[in-house]
Amino acid sequence: AQSVTQLDSQVPVFEEAPVELRCNYSSSVSVYLFWYVQYPNQGLQLLLKYLSGSTLVKSINGFEAEFNKSQTSFHLRKPSVHISDTAEYFCAVTANSGGSNYKLTFGKGTLLTVNP
Amino acid sequence: NAGVTQTPKFQVLKTGQSMTLQCAQDMNHNSMYWYRQDPGMGLRLIYYSASEGTTDKGEVPNGYNVSRLNKREFSLRLESAAPSQTSVYFCASSRPGQGNYEQYFGPGTRLTVT
Numbered sequence: 001a002q003s004v005t006q007l008d009s010q011v012p013v014f015e016e017a018p019v020e021l022r023c024n025y026s027s028s029v030s031v032y033l034f035w036y037v038q039y040p041n042q043g044l045q046l047l048l049k050y051l052s053g054s055t056l057v058k059s060i061n062g063f064e065a066e067f068n069k070s071q072t073s074f075h076l077r078k079p080s081v082h083i084s085d086t087a088e089y090f091c092a093v094t095a096n097s098g099g100s101n102y103k104l105t106f107g108k109g110t111l112l113t114v115n116p
Numbered sequence: 117n118a119g120v121t122q123t124p125k126f127q128v129l130k131t132g133q134s135m136t137l138q139c140a141q142d143m144n145h146n147s148m149y150w151y152r153q154d155p156g157m158g159l160r161l162i163y164y165s166a167s168e169g170t171t172d173k174g175e176v177p178n179g180y181n182v183s184r185l186n187k188r189e190f191s192l193r194l195e196s197a198a199p200s201q202t203s204v205y206f207c208a209s210s211r212p213g214q215g216n217y218e219q220y221f222g223p224g225t226r227l228t229v230t
Contacts (some may be wrong), residue, residue, distance in 0.1 A: 009156065018157055032217050043120075043161075051217065066203055090158060094217060101166045102147065103174070103211040108158040111157035 002027040002093045005088050006107035021076040021110045022064075023091030033074040034092040034104070035065055040076055044090065050074065051096070061085075086114045118142055120222035122207050128228045129197045137192040137225050139207030146208045148190035149174075149219060150182060152203040159206065165190055197229045 007022040025031060032051050036044040048059040055067040065076045074091060091107040119188060123138045141148065146167045151159040151174075161174030163182040171182050181193045190209075194201055204226050208219040 031130040034218060036221075044208075045221070046218045049218055055163045096217075100119055101164065101172070102210065103149070103161060103164060104159075106160075108156060 002031060002105045002109035003092050004093050004105055005090055006054060006089075006110050008110050009108065010091065010111045010113070012113045012115060013081055016080050018079050019081050019085075019111065019112065021089050023074045023092075023107060025072050025091070025093045027072075027093060027094045027095060029097060031063065031093045032096045033062070033065075033067060034094075035074070035076050036090045036092060036106075037108075038088045038090065040087070047076075047089070066096065081114045081115060083111070083114050085112060087112060120198055121154070122205075122225050123169035124225060125223065128230065129194075129229055130140075131198060134193065134195050135197065135227075136194075137205055137207075137227075138154060138189070139191065140189045140207040141207075141220070142188065143209060143211070143220065144187070144215050145209035146187070146209040148184065149208040149210075149211060150180075150190070150192045151206045151208065152176065152201075153206060153224075154203050162192065162205075164169050170230055174228055194227075199229045202229045203225065203227060 004025045005024045034049045035047040037047045051068040058064045087110045092104040120141045149164040150162040163183040165171045168187045207222045211217040
């Protein structure tokens with residue numbers, strides 16, 4: 001079984017400041033990792049994913065995350081945030097084998113609030 | 117493509133009433149999922165269907181039943197609603213394999229049980 005810990009439930013930052021949302025996972029097998037974003041009163045949208053290859057993955061809107069196997073982490077970063085980045089962010093993990101039926105295990109979420 | 121659609125968007129039930137939440141996807145995905153989202157709890161898996169004709173319990177199945185009606189549709193039924201089932205319910209779908217393991221989510225159903 002897998003588990004995910006998002007270390008901060010809320011992260012307030014000022015516009016144009018950098019931000020890091022932390023995610024650690026636990027698993028006895030190799031994993032695939034995801035970050036989802038949820039804007040108010042909406043469903044979840046995939047932000048970025050790590051399946052294999054380069055450990056640094058990037059989204060189209062400036063976020064990036066780095067898979068660190070030794071630290072079992074997948075932290076999300078953005079060098080300069082905008083008001084429009086205000087949302088809740090969820091880290092998720094699945095085992096990269098069919099035995100799990102690729103079910104996702106989610107962290108409890110981090111609410112990012114960007115202030116002017 | 118509409119993606120994943122859910123009906124209704126909002127529902128208020130009295131304790132003991134029953135209802136069915138509907139979900140449909142038009143992406144030809146094999147797998148479908150039902151989650152509930154509660155403040156501070158993230159998303160918790162209620163039931164899932166890895167393929168048409170199969171369903172399995174997730175983390176919090178008590179009080180719910182599901183039906184995988186066909187490849188497109190996956191419904192969630194509350195037989196006797198309880199206040200503890202007040203939540204936002206999300207349906208998701210995926211087609212695991214060939215480098216594509218993410219799930220696609222519907223807009224959610226906000227359910228209040230009084």
